[in-house]
Amino acid sequence: MCLNSLKRNDRIGLFFFLAFVISSSLIWLFEERFNKEQWSNQPALRYKMVDDIIESQRFIKKSKDEVIYLLGQPTLKSNTEKDIFIYNIGKQPSFITSHKEHLLIVFKNEKVTEVTLATE
16 A cells, blocks of 8 residues: 555545554553552652552452552541542642642442542
């Protein structure tokens, strides 16, 4: 297949498709994956792994002991209407002043039901 034989609209479509595939691949390649040792040893850089933790849903249905084994003791625990572990994730570099974010792990019946971010 030769690019010269494609119609103009087909070439534009092919260009955008390739751009999408390449950009998606680069984002996936450079996104930090959760790493227990890095989480424990570099708490200021935890913000790099938070997207993977939330998107992968790897903590859903885990017990409190399993979460503590993987993430360590939480910064705060909340026992209001929901049982919640709160972890500091460090501060993401930004040109504008950003709010401080925390990783929230919500438990119901001693199992994780939700993993999300909260801002101060």
